[in-house]
Amino acid sequence: MSDSSRDTPDGAGWGPEDRGDYRQLMPRQVEKLSWLDPRLLWRARNGVLASWFGDPTGGTRNRWVEQRRTAGAPADAVIRRDDPDHFSFMVIGDTGEGDDPQYAVVPGFLKAGEGTKFAVLASDVVYPVGSTDEYGTKFFRPYRDYQAPIYAIPGNHDWYEDLQGFMRVFCEAPPLAPRPAPRRLTPAWLRSLLWHTARTPDEQRLAEARTLRAAPAQQSVQPGPYWALDAGPVRIIGIDTGLLGTLDAEQGRWLREVSTGPAPKILVTGSPLYVDGEHHPCAIEGGGTVDDIVRDPAHHYVAAIGGDIHNYQRYPVPVDGRTIQYVVAGGGGAFMHATHTIPRVGIARVTEEDFRCYPLRGDSLAFYSRLYGRRLRMRRFFTLTEAEATAVVAERLGITPTRAQGQPVRLTARIRLVAALLGAGRRTERRARFRLPVRKAYTQLFSPGSATYSPPFFKCFLRLDVTPDSIRLRCFSATGNRRAEVEPPVEDEVTIPLR
Structure with missing residues (x-):
């Protein structure tokens, strides 16, 4: 397999x-x-x-x-x-x-x-x-x-x-x-x-x-x-x-x-x-x-x-x-x-440890960081590697990365800012002061217009x-x-x- x-x-x-x-x-x-x-x-x-x-x-x-x-x-x-x-x-x-x-x-x-x-x-x-x-x-x-x-x-x-x-x-x-x-x-x-x-x-x-x-x-x-x-x-x-x-x-x-x-x-x-x-x-x-x-x-x-x-x-x-x-x-x-916008799960006695999703949140964030970088012509700023995206999602949610990482990732201010702008989930539903439209509006408009081939x-x-x-x-x-x-x-x- x-x-x-x-x-x-x-x-x-x-x-x-x-x-x-x-x-x-x-x-x-x-x-x-x-x-x-x-x-x-x-x-x-x-x-x-x-x-x-x-x-x-x-x-x-x-x-x-x-x-x-x-x-x-x-x-x-x-x-x-x-x-x-x-x-x-x-x-x-x-x-x-x-x-x-x-x-x-x-x-x-x-x-x-x-x-x-x-x-x-x-x-x-x-x-x-x-x-x-x-x-x-x-x-x-x-x-x-x-x-x-x-x-x-x-x-x-x-x-x-x-x-x-x-x-x-x-x-x-x-x-x-x-x-x-x-x-x-x-x-x-x-x-x-x-x-x-x-x-x-x-x-x-x-x-x-x-x-x-x-x-x-x-x-x-x-x-x-x-x-x-x-x-x-x-x-x-x-x-x-x-x-x-x-x-x-x-x-x-x-x-x-x-x-x-x-x-x-x-x-x-x-x-x-x-x-x-x-x-x-x-x-x-x-x-x-x-x-x-x-x-x-x-x-x-x-x-x-x-x-x-x-x-x-x-x-x-x-x-x-x-x-x-x-x-x-x-x-x-x-x-x-996106799955990276899903906050830490705690609903109906289902915990984050019970919850499963695909793509993994880190892969979702890496995918959309490339997408936004291409659409906004700011690839050097927005693009995260899959390792960076996995690490920053784990930090924001307070969880252990689902996929084992190789070398430790140093999370920089840029990585954290990109994750916040793209709406990466948090431990609670506390709203950021500013984020790009990746949840409600993004689901209805930007995401459908951003299919990749x-x-x-x-x-x-x-x-x-x-x-x-x-x-x-x-x-x-x-x-x-x-x-x-x-x-x-x-x-x-x-x-x-x-x-």
Whole structure:
């Protein structure tokens, strides 16, 4: 097995570049998204409009679900598979930018995914707005050699065209009939004036794309944007958190129903419940939260896996004498969200010693120091080596470096200043007087506009091996280097008891 980032700098991808073969999988021409492009931001405006004038996704979602039920989908939205008691499946989140980082994940994903029964794609299948015409290069082509079904839950980007592409590809659903025009001078009417709607898809282009995953073993049809899947001894439940990260009342009622029963359960969601050292329980319209349902001992949840944030995090939360593994798994291909901004973890009785993340905070800080140095044309000032970044993060958090260091690093005033400016986490949430936008604003704007197209990429995906007694969850990394393609490194591993 290859060294991981927890073992050596080379395992993190900092060694001499030996780029993998992933580029052979890519189309000749690749569109490089820039979230600093006003035209792209305008296309992706629906999330902002929903927050200003009211979120219509609950009503639209219910129309999609009703359409699928009328077409014969099971009323309980449960997919019943004939898997043995011992089986494996993959989870990969936030994949579809269609560029180097997404395709760099594919060789390792195929290698680690050998023998698995299916995969679950958690959030944001296609960027920037979930267009049907982009599924060819951002879904069908990269996963054409994965010889098993892929189920998916949508993310907010898939909703930017009212879920038309997602429902067409994963549910074989025709477009919805147009809704009646809202009453004039209401918030809904104002929203409709600016709402981005889906373009008519190119049918020939979609048909050609489908041929890339046309093998019988690869086929599946979902009952809708949210579903439950019975596989072997476990039930996997995928929920759709729409544009703003909440559940409508009807989906909340369904979630409570499918969560009953003694089977161990895994939740897959587009909005992680624990992330960046914070708790986001996910509100349900009409009252209650998703995490209330997950924590209820009568429901037997053992894990909750969320996309949306583009890295890996794990919080083993003690709940009533048991442990629920809360996982962030959004590192499947899109730009990387920083981990070095996460403060020292101390939440829900999870300590820094219990917490795991990928990339390691030091590697994240080193990555973004290079990025800021390049963007601001101040490379000599901003750029930190991986050893310097690891040492200064350890100092600021008051922890032992995760990766053993070679020669001791002398921390200079420049190193400490760069770490502070880039928002490196502290022992507490005390705010610096001035820092560059690396947390809230950075997540929303600068980070998406700063994707890199050469290794290391710090991407990741999960493999879960299920038995009647336990689930073995492993996080594999994809750096874009050849060694990670041949033997994907394991960045984290935990065994979850089922009995």
